[in-house]
């Protein structure tokens with residue numbers, strides 16, 4: 001139903017964050033899968049989302065996570081150890097692919113509000129590294145305030161992004177919910193494929209980047225794809241005008257027609273299915 005893809009958006013603060021989920025990478029001898037990776041030029045955050053309710057006992061001595069729910073106990077691998085291990089493999093992977101692997105890479109385990117976090121040992125490090133989904137945006141903002149140095153150029157991030165896209169990515173439309181983000185946290189508009197700024201401006205059938213002046217005929221395809229993944233698999237002309245920053249109903253009609261999306265309803269109320277079409 002959903003095409004594999006990359007979560008290609010910025011938060012409202014426009015930090016240029018990208019989210020990758022479930023990329024399966026090869027480090028030569030073996031494969032490893034990354035949970036959720038947030039990237040920007042200054043730092044990366046590696047995270048593992050544990051959507052478990054009940055009491056979560058983090059036992060770093062025996063490297064286990066114990067979940068107690070309704071008088072029952074379940075045992076899981078220690079997610080902190082898992083995500084730290086992934087991080088270690090990812091640092092090597094970065095080096096193999098000639099990226100700067102000195103970029104600060106944080107790791108967190110994200111749990112939702114239906115769980116009670118209970119450290120069995122190492123309280124301080126667990127308090128730092130096991131966080132509520134509601135806290136993620138605060139952490140991103142505070143890290144941005146503390147990291148001015150850019151370790152990646154836009155071009156390098158683009159290359160990283162392409163490699164991650166080429167690797168097997170499992171997409172999940174629930175990603176925003178998992179990270180406790182709203183669609184209002186997303187910036188709208190078409191992202192420039194050259195410099196990753198947004199929004200591009202539609203002029204005479206082309207997209208023009210107001211920052212780097214690059215032009216593109218089909219940069220909106222990624223935006224439509226993101227919309228389907230992150231917000232809603234269906235869209236109306238009016239919603240798409242708002243999302244793509246286009247005033248003209250006729251221009252958006254033209255774009256929708258060209259994509260051959262299936263639709264229901266007539267004229268103004270028409271709802272297009274973004275997962276159909278060419």
Ligand SMILES: [Zn+2]
Nearest residue numbers: 192195209212
């Ligand atoms: Zn640009």
